[in-house]
Amino acid sequence: MFHAAIAGSSVFESVIVLSLRGGGKRDNIGKTGHEHVGTLLYAVKFVRGMLYPLAALFDPIKFLVFFVYGFMLSRRYKPLCIFASMPPLETGVCAWLLSKHKPFSLVIDLRDDWESALSAQFGRYFPRVVLNVLAIVTHNIYSSALLIFAATQTIAETVRRRGVTAQTVLVPNGADTSVFVPKNESVRRNIRAKYNLPQDKVVAVYCGSGTIPYYRLDVILSCLNFLSQEAKDKVYVVFYVYDGSEKLKRMQKDLGITGKTLDIRDPLPRKSLAEVLAACDVGLLPFDDDEYLLCAKSTKLYEYLSSGLHVVSSGPERGELDAFFSNDPALGLFIRPRAEDFARSLGQVLKTTEDLFGDDSRKLRYLFVRRSYDRRSIMNTAMKTLSERLR
Numbered sequence: 001m002f003h004a005a006i007a008g009s010s011v012f013e014s015v016i017v018l019s020l021r022g023g024g025k026r027d028n029i030g031k032t033g034h035e036h037v038g039t040l041l042y043a044v045k046f047v048r049g050m051l052y053p054l055a056a057l058f059d060p061i062k063f064l065v066f067f068v069y070g071f072m073l074s075r076r077y078k079p080l081c082i083f084a085s086m087p088p089l090e091t092g093v094c095a096w097l098l099s100k101h102k103p104f105s106l107v108i109d110l111r112d113d114w115e116s117a118l119s120a121q122f123g124r125y126f127p128r129v130v131l132n133v134l135a136i137v138t139h140n141i142y143s144s145a146l147l148i149f150a151a152t153q154t155i156a157e158t159v160r161r162r163g164v165t166a167q168t169v170l171v172p173n174g175a176d177t178s179v180f181v182p183k184n185e186s187v188r189r190n191i192r193a194k195y196n197l198p199q200d201k202v203v204a205v206y207c208g209s210g211t212i213p214y215y216r217l218d219v220i221l222s223c224l225n226f227l228s229q230e231a232k233d234k235v236y237v238v239f240y241v242y243d244g245s246e247k248l249k250r251m252q253k254d255l256g257i258t259g260k261t262l263d264i265r266d267p268l269p270r271k272s273l274a275e276v277l278a279a280c281d282v283g284l285l286p287f288d289d290d291e292y293l294l295c296a297k298s299t300k301l302y303e304y305l306s307s308g309l310h311v312v313s314s315g316p317e318r319g320e321l322d323a324f325f326s327n328d329p330a331l332g333l334f335i336r337p338r339a340e341d342f343a344r345s346l347g348q349v350l351k352t353t354e355d356l357f358g359d360d361s362r363k364l365r366y367l368f369v370r371r372s373y374d375r376r377s378i379m380n381t382a383m384k385t386l387s388e389r390l391r
Contacts, residue, residue: 001085003176004109007379008083009039011387016040016077018069020062044069056122058134063090070098080390081105081146087114089134096141105146107386109171112151113158114138116292121213142166147389149382152320154295167389171382174375175302179271182308182362183278191279201236202350202357204282204312207273208300210244210264214293216286216314216337217248224257226343232261234350237284240276242267277307281357282349287315289337294319305331306369308362312345314338331365 001017008015019041044065074082081104084095092108099106115135123131142148142164149171150156156168183191192199209215217239224237239248241264248264268276277283283304287296297320304311311332315321325334333349335341349356 210241222339223342285313
């Protein structure tokens with residue numbers, strides 16, 4: 001959303017971002033080359049919310065906060081359009097209701113197949129009728145949109161199959177290639193010393209949530225016990241997780257995995273994380289193989305590659321990740337989410353370290369992302385498309 005706002009401010013007179021993250025109520029977060037054009041962030045302090053699993057379904061407290069602030073901002077600034085990122089559902093419902101009573105267009109930024117994910121993950125908590133009602137609500141939201149920005153082609157096709165006729169535009173997640181950049185060997189050694197990473201091992205990294213169930217971190221942990229002792233001596237796996245670290249450490253203890261092979265750490269600031277990624281060798285992307293993950297192609301993928309990492313990923317067959325690595329195997333591997341397969345893939349990687357982790361290979365992966373998936377370029381194109389559509 002940061003890059004969407006910056007790109008938007010180069011096309012439109014001004015852009016306002018309403019977020020429940022952050023501390024201050026109102027902060028200027030950036031300007032374009034024109035002094036009179038700004039991007040304004042309204043970051044609302046937010047602590048209270050509904051409990052899980054209700055929060056995953058629909059959080060009325062978040063909805064009210066979004067709606068009240070959205071109403072005040074739209075009344076004051078009279079925007080040309082309102083841009084809502086989904087999921088969560090409450091942002092879409094808020095934007096939909098505001099657009100029905102105000103003379104501006106609705107644009108939906110769709111990052112996930114929320115309906116399928118909800119049914120797969122929470123069907124045991126809620127009766128089918130509730131999920132059907134929510135599906136009708138989301139259908140009405142999408143159908144009311146002037147444009148739908150879809151993160152993957154699978155998401156766009158899924159929306160069309162559900163009878164939504166609104167125009168869809170492919171807007172992949174991408175990576176900020178000015179932040180996530182590869183480093184040469186001497187710099188990598190200095191970074192490893194700075195962050196206490198081993199100098200003489202292949203370092204595989206995962207960064208993100210430690211609790212979201214479709215990231216199969218349990219498979220990554222279990223795979224370490226399938227490695228030969230020779231492989232264990234050569235590989236070091238590090239997790240940077242913003243939640244669930246204690247649960248993962250208990251799992252590590254139960255599996256008898258030593259700290260010489262696995263390290264579970266707290267999250268890092270974004271620029272520090274980019275520095276660490278550039279010093280690692282392998283990026284781990286362990287999606288489950290449920291059907292609702294056919295559309296999955298997360299930001300982590302692009303940030304790993306932009307940092308120069310060789311990616312080992314898993315997910316459902318014939319999904320976005322499967323096709324991505326089938327089209328360009330030099331970027332990494334796609335496997336099924338099983339411990340044995342991850343162990344076998346890491347074993348293969350350890351045998352070809354010179355080809356995969358040299359400066360030239362890292363630079364090629366970075367250039368691939370910079371050419372096709374640079375987030376600034378993606379959002380600039382998306383905002384120009386939106387401007388033309390509004391005209």
